[in-house]
Amino acid sequence: MTTIKASCPTCGDVELTPTQLRLVVANVTERSFYSFHCAKCTSEVRKPADEEIVALLVSGGVRAERWTIPAEALEVRAGDRISYDDVLDFALALDRVDTLTALLTPSSGA
Ligand SMILES: [Zn+2]
Known part of the structure; x- marks a missing residue:
């Protein structure tokens, strides 16, 4: 052996x-x-x-x-970490997108 x-x-x-x-x-x-x-x-x-x-x-x-x-695990990261406020701002921005989408989408006529 x-x-x-x-x-x-x-x-x-x-x-x-x-x-x-x-x-x-x-x-x-x-x-x-x-x-x-x-x-x-x-x-x-x-x-x-x-x-x-x-x-x-x-x-x-x-x-x-x-x-x-995976390539993303090897990426070099720079800048500040994402904070709790950043996540909240992102969620609020998503809500604005939903509102905008609803305004731009023709209603189904129901
Ligand atoms: Zn030992």
């Missing part, structure tokens, strides 16, 4: 089998990672996995999970 050496920040080097490792390969390399539960301290250890580490773990028998991160 293949033994994979990894490092726990608390315990140092640990030996794992491929099934004890979780490998997540994202469509954005910087989001790929591998993780395991340390047998000594039981902490979950999670570390980034670049292409070289992914190839090494896969060749060692670790099954890779594929993640597709």
